[in-house]
Amino acid sequence: QQQVKQSPQSLIVQKGGISIINCAYENTAFDYFPWYQQFPGKGPALLIAIRPDVSEKKEGRFTISFNKSAKQFSLHIMDSQPGDSATYFCAVFGGGGNKLTFGTGTQLKVEL
Amino acid sequence: GAVVSQHPSWVICKSGTSVKIECRSLDFQATTMFWYRQFPKQSLMLMATSNEGSKATYEQGVEKDKFLINHASLTLSTLTVTSAHPEDSSFYICSASGDRYNEQFFGPGTRLTVL
Numbered sequence: 001q002q003q004v005k006q007s008p009q010s011l012i013v014q015k016g017g018i019s020i021i022n023c024a025y026e027n028t029a030f031d032y033f034p035w036y037q038q039f040p041g042k043g044p045a046l047l048i049a050i051r052p053d054v055s056e057k058k059e060g061r062f063t064i065s066f067n068k069s070a071k072q073f074s075l076h077i078m079d080s081q082p083g084d085s086a087t088y089f090c091a092v093f094g095g096g097g098n099k100l101t102f103g104t105g106t107q108l109k110v111e112l
Numbered sequence: 113g114a115v116v117s118q119h120p121s122w123v124i125c126k127s128g129t130s131v132k133i134e135c136r137s138l139d140f141q142a143t144t145m146f147w148y149r150q151f152p153k154q155s156l157m158l159m160a161t162s163n164e165g166s167k168a169t170y171e172q173g174v175e176k177d178k179f180l181i182n183h184a185s186l187t188l189s190t191l192t193v194t195s196a197h198p199e200d201s202s203f204y205i206c207s208a209s210g211d212r213y214n215e216q217f218f219g220p221g222t223r224l225t226v227l
């Protein structure tokens with residue numbers, strides 16, 4: 001059973017545009033929703049994370065939007081840059097298990 | 113964030129041999145370390161969770177006798193792939209956390225290729 005569904009699988013955005021990646025989950029007991037950025041051949045790095053008591057969190061060009069009733073959360077990358085080209089993973093934590101469960105990943109390419 | 117290192121960054125070995133991968137937390141004491149495996153263009157899959165001084169907890173489907181995990185100190189955990197086979201070729205990533213399991217700091221990964 002897939003605990004978190006991520007879309008799209010790949011995304012091409014023009015430089016300066018907005019990149020949007022979505023995740024949906026089933027277990028309402030999850031209480032921590034992070035996004036990770038991974039470059040080829042590297043480990044993932046935490047970008048931004050949110051807890052279910054807020055609907056939005058912004059850090060620089062990165063924003064998480066959280067919809068508790070719909071059990072969805074999304075990552076918005078404003079003013080996308082070629083250096084943002086990477087694979088992005090959402091994850092969920094909690095629900096009785098002390099572990100992160102990752103989405104399937106989105107390969108983002110930002111073109112000039 | 114905290115710094116986690118892995119050694120080696122890549123390793124090539126012959127089928128049937130054993131390979132040890134080290135994971136170190138460089139600037140904090142990691143009470144818990146996690147080991148993940150990532151196949152090309154796929155997500156990270158948790159293999160096991162280890163707490164300092166105790167036996168690791170393996171995820172369903174992960175052979176504990178094949179993937180030996182030792183967490184002997186608060187800064188070091190090792191993963192030994194025993195009797196490696198080509199299907200074990202993958203990218204192995206560790207992470208470390210303090211008391212908050214959700215706040216994991218990831219290492220740079222180790223690329224294992226078994227010939």
